[in-house]
Amino acid sequence: MLNWYFKTNLLIRILVGLVAGAVAGQVFGPKIAWVSPFGDIFVRVLKMIVLPVVLFTLVVGRPVSIPRDWDGWGSRPRFSI
Numbered sequence: 178m179l180n181w182y183f184k185t186n187l188l189i190r191i192l193v194g195l196v197a198g199a200v201a202g203q204v205f206g207p208k209i210a211w212v213s214p215f216g217d218i219f220v221r222v223l224k225m226i227v228l229p230v231v232l233f234t235l236v237v238g239r240p241v242s243i244p245r246d247w248d249g250w251g252s253r254p255r256f257s258i
Contacts, residue, residue, distance in 0.1 A: 201209055
C-alpha cells in the first residue's frame, strides 16, 4: 500500500510535504492553526534528541582518534588550500 512512498527519494518526500503544508496554510488559513502545537512539539523533540547525540559523538569520538592528531585542536584555525 505504501510501497511507492518508501521507494521515493527522501528529498522528494520532504519537498512534497513542504509544498503540501504551504498549500494547506494558504487554502485553510487560520482554520488550520490547530495543527501548530503538533509541529511545535515535533521540533522540540527533535532538538531534545539531536543535542545529546551530537555531544555524545564528540565525547566518544575524541578518545578514539589518534593522539598525534590532537596537536593544535582548538588552538588555531586550520585552513587547507
